[in-house]
Amino acid sequence: MQAPSEQALARPAIYQALVKGLAYPSEEFMAQAQAWQTALTEALETVDLSADQVAAALEESNGDLQALQVEHTRLFINGVPHVLAPPYASVYEDGGQLMGQSAARALRAYQEAGLMLSAAVHALPDHLAVELEFMFYLGREEVEADEQGDAAQADVMRQRSVVFLNECLLPWVPAWRQHVEESARLAFYPALARLAEAWLRTDAEYLTTMKV
């Protein structure tokens, strides 16, 4: 019976936290904001990353849900001027249009992992939140496999994480982060975007070391 490392345990938590932060802001989110932030901070401690900026930004927005929703809509859905930081890989990877090769690649990865987009939410496969959630899923599965001592399965999951992170996330997230920073009005999303990018880089390093 093998035991997952501290970081292996923290990874899914961090991804989950990012997914929640980047999803469309809801009452629940605002209600749990504090808890969310503590959980994020704790999880980040294990990888020496800080959520202070995010915390500060959250503080600043002091619970104004609508402001956050307006910001989210104009940055990621339909904004003025136009959608400012579309959170879709295709836009940055495949010449400005949606559902490009990147989307197909992501979808293939999900299907290989036995997942599909849930019909309830209308999201595209290469939407940032979806891709992060996939990383969360892989991390979670890895941990569970480890706990059941299924090293082989854990390894499969880690391999998937490595490939997906390097092929489907890292190539475009920096560009997206830049768009967010350039056009944001509130501090929250830039902070979250910077954190996301930093974390993805850290995790990429971690995963490569683990491979050896």
Next chain:
Amino acid sequence: MSATTTTRSKSSFPLSFCVLGAIALCGLALGIYRLATSLGATTNLNEGYPWGLWIAFDFFVVPLSAGAFTLAATLHIFNRKEYHGIAHLALLAGFLGYTTVILVLVLDINRWDQFYNVLLPPLWNLHSFMFEVAMSITLYFGVMILELFPIVFARKDWPVVRWVKQLVPLIAGVGVLLSTVHQSSIGAVFLTLSHRLDPLWWSPIIPLLFFTSALFSGLSVSALLAIITWRALRRPAPMPLLQGLTRVAAFVIAAFLVLKFGDLLLAGELGLMFSSGLLSLVFWVEVILLVAAMVIYFRAGKNENTLLAGMICTLAWLALNRFTIAWFALHAPGGATYFPTWVEIGIVVAAFAAGILFYALGMRYVPDLRAGVVETHHH
């Protein structure tokens, strides 16, 4: 010129050298900037003018450095040992010339990251004169290194030096051969551009024209270099030797003019000499410069300054002719226009500065080069 000042007195050493060095370093910086950004960001090259100042520079400097092989031939093939001093200067100058050409070329091509491809046999395109030029220049560069090696390290009694020294005549022969090839090949590059190059300059015998002009340019430039260097070393120039060179040059110029006009005549394009507007003017300036040089070479006798004038005429002709062919007379489709950016010009200036600097340094720190001059003086 700065070679002169630099070697005249120790005190002036730092200043002029530093100036040249500074310019060269700026060029280096510009070069890095160019590679880090793009052609669009640094040059005015465009769809109509994919080739510009840098290519013209290469087409100019290659024949400019032709002295290296013409004198190598004189020294080793024709066995005129008395020329070895001048030959070594020409060799150094040639070596520096080709170095700058290769460096500028690397900046010019837009896939410099794959430059080595040209050396991979499976990719060799024997139909392409661009290939011939690239290949023979690369090889010739190696040859020149071998030729320089025993001179630079003459005082070291390494066995290698002696071996190479023995092989020098052979190496020189190969060098001459390679030069013959690429001096004409850079002309042949234009054979396929009859639709672009103005008929006043395009010709089926353009390789031959490039080769002959390389011959007399090389001889003239070597002579010029000699005069400068000797003056720099405050010694009277070896006029009989130089006269020997210019006399040969004069005959080659004559041959060139015959070829040039004969070709226009046969092509029935003599009329273009008058009907091509500005280009006609350029053409006549070329002819006048060349005829002047020829006459001077035949008539100047031992007068150093007159000969100098002739050499300068030849040099001017070479510059004008090569820049015309590679730039002014290369008609762009769709009325595109081109004028180099300051980056392009800066690189060229820096290249010359570096060339002069290293030539001066060579003269200063390679004993056998100096010795060559001194001994020739004794002659």
Next chain:
Amino acid sequence: MALPNITLSRRQFLKLTGAATAAASTATLGNSLQFLTPVAQAAPLSAEDTILYGVCGVCSMGCAYIAHLRGGRITHLTGNPADQTAEGSLCVKGYSGVRLLYDPDRLKYPMKRTNPEKGVGVDPGWVKISWDEALDLTANTFKEVRDTFGPQAIMLVARTKTWQKHFAQASGTPNHVGHNNTCYTTHDVIWRAMVTGKGKTWTVDYEHSQYILAFGWDGMGKSKNHWGRAVNQALANGARLVVFDPRLSITASKAHEWIPIKPGTDLAALLAMIHVIIDEELYDHEFVNNYTTGFDELKAHVKDYTPEWAAPICEVPAETLARTAREFATTKPAVVAHHKRDAGGPNYTNSWRTAQCFVIMDALVGSLDRPGGHILDRKPKLPGLRDVWEFPDYADTIKGPRIDGLEQFPVLKPLGKGSFSTLAEGILSQSPYPVKAAFFWKHNILSFPNPPRLVEALKTLDFIAVSDVLPTEIVQLADVVLPDNTFYEGSGLNARQYHATYPQVALREPLPPVHDTKSFTSVSLEILKRMGLGEYVPEGMGGKGLTQAELEVLGTTADEIKAQGGIWGEAAPIKPNTEFGTASKKIEFKATLLEENGYPGLPSWQPPRAKSDANYPFHLLIWRRPWDRMTQTQNDPIVSSFCPENRAMLNAARAREMGIAEGDEVWIESLANKIKLKARLTQGIRPDCVAVEHGFGHWSTGLSIAYGKGANDGDLIPTHTVEQQLAAGDPAMSAMMEDVVVKVYKV
């Protein structure tokens, strides 16, 4: 495989602490998935290519397409070879449509505005909302308006299609306004009065014409798929093409003769030609005797309209007019090409008379519903809503006075169209009554005359709901955004219309919506229900149900049509009609319907409204690029690069006289407004004209590519009051889109 020992030991060492953190975080963050769900066995992504049948919705030609998909994404479209309209090809606009489908600017979720202030350049402050919230908000507001002010206080601005009509009528409002009088009402009215008893026919058998005569028609330049091909074929067969147009259009550039006629005077030229054809007995006696009425009146009527009379008016030599008339009448079959915004379209005060002359010309040479001429659409009889479902009659309020005054134009009214030229004035003057709420579907502000005026009008409304695909200008004024499917994401049947020489139906297979969008059909029915008008939405009413009923009538199934290549209908040769849709069952030169309604039955010369003078020396011409459709295509990343902004096209010589050079910025100023454009100098235009491409001047920042490029020709076109429209004496209520003179001067 086992992991290296180092990691193992390290893991053990870290175990405790790690577990603690994880437990804590999972507790708050939860362990569940919201976007992804596990599936029993992963269905492998269909890497191999699949196809979907559909009908292009970019323009009204409705070419049947085949969409080629890879991994669920449309890679490209091809025309359906079985479709008589598409014949295996699409046009540039059709092919480009895919990029609308995947445009990141698309409206993706329902949204509502949080910023009460409205206007050009004002950020609506959108927030994403659920469909439930969006539909309730819309329905409740409509209900409230309806209850307090009456149904007429709601207006639907949308094309007059089945479901759109149903929504308007069920909600009880007479105000279902379409763009029609800026587009083709003149043709519609004339064809109703003279030939069909209903609207215009769209089918023309150009391919077999031997002589094609056009007045301002640029079907080839607008890359109209079927027509471009057909006319090309005719030309290859040796047909002659003659084009009267002040501008060298692409069609004109393909013509044997381009005749730069003075704008708005085509009527004079046509009257003269009719005169010649009749006077010289060149007309088709057989056809005229058997299938027309009122010939003698016509003959008398045109007696004085000689070429010599017309020449100075239209600035075309009398000899040219006479020769063209003779060629037209003696080369058979011959046809006058027309579609919408040509000389017979609602461009000039006299356009309806011009349109009448078009029909007269065709009738005189016997090319109405004859090979090589205009063909009355052969369309299958498909069931209407009442044939399929039982629901109460619509309230009488729908017959009441309209905000655009359409009901005062009896010949046009039954065609159930609308007027964009009077809408703004109607709303602003609150006559006959105030309008409080509007529902826009796929109609953009920029396609109105004088859009700035309309913006003023719309700002007086309490509530605007918009169903659209892109965040166009109207969306920027919306209170609720109801994101619409693109036509790729819709389904159903579509009867061939723009080239229907025999009844044919195309199948539309839906692509799963890319975003959280809904069709107007489902949205409008849902709103009716939530407005408490459920009785108009019987069980099972909807697109699917209608399609099912249509299939039953056709006696086929979707799968069967699919098996036949997405198209239903047997090819059949044209059986020429011997009777027509008018009261007399004949083609009426002297239209009784017009006379009964107080309009002259025969076309007399009438000068255009706007006369150029020293102050306004230029005539405004509006044209369209082959790849542009109205104001819908300028956000396309590729075709927009062909012509990033529209320009003021001027005659080169004239421009030089005025000191205007290529690329200079110039003002074009009409009585309504002025717009700033760069000048384009050309030889291909009359010196007294300035031509402007339509579709530019987008001010919606929601369009990342189109925003701020060029200017909108519409700004120069004045709006009208109903009184002004009545005064013009035009039964078709023409918006007179090009009956505008302007001054042009350097900025």
Next chain:
Amino acid sequence: MSRAVLVDTPFCLACNACSAECKFENQPPEGLFYTRIDQIELGEYPAVKAEYIKRQCMHCEHPACVSACPVKALHKLPDGPVVYEAERCIGCRYCMVACPFNIPKIDFNARLPVITKCDFCADRQAVGESPVCVRTCPFGALEMGERDELIVEAQARISQSPDRYINHIYGQEEAGGTSWLYLSSVPFTELGLPELGSEPVSELSEKVAIYGTPTALVTVGAALAGVYWVTKRRMEMMTKPVTQDQKESE
């Protein structure tokens, strides 16, 4: 047998469906197109005409670009297309200068640009599909087929409607023949196509490269050897004084 396309310019309505769809499906670099429609205005008002011509790589039978490229980054496939391999290219841009139709382009703003030019949809042709532009054209301006059959077809069209076409098929002879052939109602020079002879642009250059260079090498080499031998010989003849000389100079 090599495939070709016949461009019947009178059929072209300048709609740019070909260039838009090619850009969309083949994705050339930012701002560049593999094919475009040129619009040309001829004459003066009112006697003015407008002509439209599709421009793309002509896929010459004997391509100057292929001959020019030093590293075989460009080559002609047996069935027509002239294709490019970026990983070979050194970026000397000789092909851009050598092409008489001014077709190869690069994105000068790219850090490591690649030559951008129509490749006749070689990959599609390889699997039996037609090039995007040919598939796309709605108005019958592009017809694909075997080259010699298309030439016959073109001649037929000319003889059928002599007033519709000038009596010349551009590309049949030009530059040794091209895979893209043009019919027109006005002289091709007015459409911006260069006047070219029937010999391949690069013929002379290739001849010289293949025969000239070796000949030069051999003759010059021999001459040098000869001279060297003679001079050496002369020195040995007059031994003594020479050795004196050399002693001095050493």
